[in-house]
Amino acid sequence: MSNRKARAPAATRVPRPAFPLPYTTVDIVIFTVRGGGLEVLLVQRPTETSEPFPGQWALPGGFVNVDIDADLQSCARRKLREKTGVASPYLEQLGSWGGAARDPRGWSATHAFFALMPAEGVELAKGANAADVAWFKVDELLASGRKSQRLAFDHEEILRAAVERLRSKVEYTSLPAFLLPEPFTLPQLQRTYEVVLGRPVDKSSFRTRMLAADFLAETGIVESSANRPPMGYKLKDRGAPVFFPRMFSPRGGGEA
């Protein structure tokens, strides 16, 4: 944790060292499923030209506040709460991106997280440093030929990594259940899998697999209209996803 010419200061308390420190930020890729597609929450950067990337859309996030954030995870939870009002969605560390070129203000490193939440009941709130907040369709944002404005910083790269990680984990985990409000039905869950994976999955094997994994608890029949009413389910454990013993398709997924 220290070598080379960058010498650490003596073990004094508050004083900052003599060598320059990078900026430290946290950014969050917040996913939901809305309107038949995978969507991500973005905030619009302030329009003052003193700020980098004025008016462009970016992942929610910001500087770590050394005085109020005990660690990276709580910093991420704080920013999540500020933007969405949701206290405890599924939250996972994605990785980190750092370098001299990604922020015009100087060398910076961001710790990226990704979160999954149901769209229902989310109250979007602009923060102190965001002109606007909105959901965006991931497919449209990442369409290769799109002419529209790019995301701020290297956030498009981070978003791509988050989508890739989500897609690859969905092949063998119960992650999509965290995108739905409870109770949900198996057909709803299957549609969520299909939306994230971008391809249809077989109904019969899907149901067998979900029920065999033993992570769902029945909550009783859900009323519907003009057809056979489905069974409602909730997660037995909202704390962690379940891992399936095999992938969905017999072709190995991406991941890094």
Next chain:
Amino acid sequence: MSNRKARAPAATRVPRPAFPLPYTTVDIVIFTVRGGGLEVLLVQRPTETSEPFPGQWALPGGFVNVDIDADLQSCARRKLREKTGVASPYLEQLGSWGGAARDPRGWSATHAFFALMPAEGVELAKGANAADVAWFKVDELLASGRKSQRLAFDHEEILRAAVERLRSKVEYTSLPAFLLPEPFTLPQLQRTYEVVLGRPVDKSSFRTRMLAADFLAETGIVESSANRPPMGYKLKDRGAPVFFPRMFSPRGGGEA
């Protein structure tokens, strides 16, 4: 990338901002297989009491040097080269750990990587800030009942995460091939899988699986002693591992 009370400075150049910045470091978990076990490279911290954790063993790493490191990945490669002399082993980002409590000098965040390399041909070199460098058996380091000294900082937690990530990816990737010097034989590769996984795997299905994945190129028969000589192989692409369509055992691995 900015909100809340932690205000960013104006888009000036070098000057540092008014609010306190965390330290930014990079740490590397360097794995190899030696003497029939999985081992990790550790460095001993300097014994001067002005340094935190004097004399304790730690993962190699240190502060990001804003002047010479273009990004996190190149910072990691630099530290790797300094300790081992190896220029381009398999290197993957593991995650990041940050908080107020992990370094007595103040709020710090480290970007952790993990590397895989063959033990042969590695020249261990103490850095400017390391009293010694050595390989340690992972099993012994992480044995629950061990009395010996703990690792510095939160490096035991990082090491555990790295081992877990490695073990879970080994279930469905060709990662262990990066732990061997080329050319290697299929029995050698199988033994490497078994060392990392900590359990035996079936010879027949192992071979079928490796050859079906089409990532190995024959290099000719390797001479051995007193038995049938094995075929030697090398990786077709040293740039990236291959993903298998199914897990080894029908029980889902860990991962986070």
Next chain:
DNA sequence: TTAATAGTGTCTATGAGACAGTATCAA
């Protein structure tokens, strides 16, 4: 009865695990 969606059963293909058997070398 029809339309619509929920849910089940049946067949096939694939590949892992177990394990027995064959191949090829030195001594």
Next chain:
DNA sequence: TTGATACTGTCTCATAGACACTATTAA
């Protein structure tokens, strides 16, 4: 020939995929 290790074949079992079939509601 024996011993040792490399390599192959055969059998079984679990499960994904395809797809046809039954179930349950409203209109």
